[in-house]
Amino acid sequence: MLPGSPELQHTDWLDGADGPAAGARFMIEQAKGLLAERWNAAVDDAFEMFRSYARARRLRLSDFATRIISGAFDTDAIPAPATARSEDRPS
Structure with a gap:
């Protein structure tokens, strides 16, 4: 890859080379x-539930997201949005 190529820029972003915020x-x-x-809900609805749960517990969104992605957090604890299909909601 050449410096400045789209492939390199994409890889840098995924590796957090643009800083911790990326x-x-x-x-x-x-x-x-x-x-x-x-x-089975809209991404915006999922984000609203994710953010509400984190705020109510004073969790940093990035730390909470890392726990979810790694499997260290049971997502059944987060209430599903009202827009989710009822058969897909955790019981």
């Missing part, structure tokens, strides 16, 4: 997608 945003996006898929 890595944190990446983890939050991954957590949003995982929750949206799990609940």
Whole structure:
């Protein structure tokens, strides 16, 4: 890869070379997608539930996202959004 090539820039972003904020945003996006898929809900709705749960417990979003992605947090503890299909909601 050549310096400045799109492939290198993409790899740098994933590795957090643009700073810790890029890595944190990446983890939050991954957590949003995982929750949206799990609940069969819109990504924005999943993010709202993710953010509400974290705020109520004074958790940093990036730290909470990392726990979700790594499997260290049981996502059944987060209430599914009202827009999730009822058969897909955790009981």
